[in-house]
Amino acid sequence: AQSVTQPDARVTVSEGASLQLRCKYSYSATPYLFWYVQYPRQGLQMLLKYYSGDPVVQGVNGFEAEFSKSDSSFHLRKASVHWSDSAVYFCAVSAKGTGSKLSFGKGAKLTVSP
């Protein structure tokens, strides 16, 4: 069974500071990895995805993530956060193939302070 752990449930950073949100996954085969963001009263929007190849993937709005097979991790980073980045961020994993569904971590609520 696949699982995702996000160890930091709440993160507060100052505007302009750098950000890292951690994600560890457990999966027996090669995973497909995603980061989604959820703003209040909205659905999920994908920030970036990793299927294979270069372990550092670029996403929208300056976000990037790095896949590490040895560490079973897919941490999200941003060099300089903006107040509008305040939201809940979810790491998710799925498999390749018919029927594949997303398994989500419990999310990290990011608050960007002025």
Next chain:
Amino acid sequence: NSKVIQTPRYLVKGQGQKAKMRCIPEKGHPVVFWYQQNKNNEFKFLINFQNQEVLQQIDMTEKRFSAECPSNSPCSLEIQSSEAGDSALYLCASSLDWGDEQYFGPGTRLTVL
């Protein structure tokens, strides 16, 4: 930006009542998922479809939940007899293929009194 449409946005039901919500997936997406997100941000996969056919569904879905994705009509998820524990955000997502990025709708927030 996602073009998955979910209606209604909010739904309030009494225990034992039926609760029905609808989803229009992105145009051209044959794969549809329903997830339940509770107040603790725990996601539970409910059911998925390819075209109009159910591929997988969890046990909970098999007993009180029913879902369909008819051609040329919105997909729907219905809870036959709502329970307090069903209060949650129900998210519909669609994708072009299995394993691809899933596009999510805004969700239907169900409150069971």
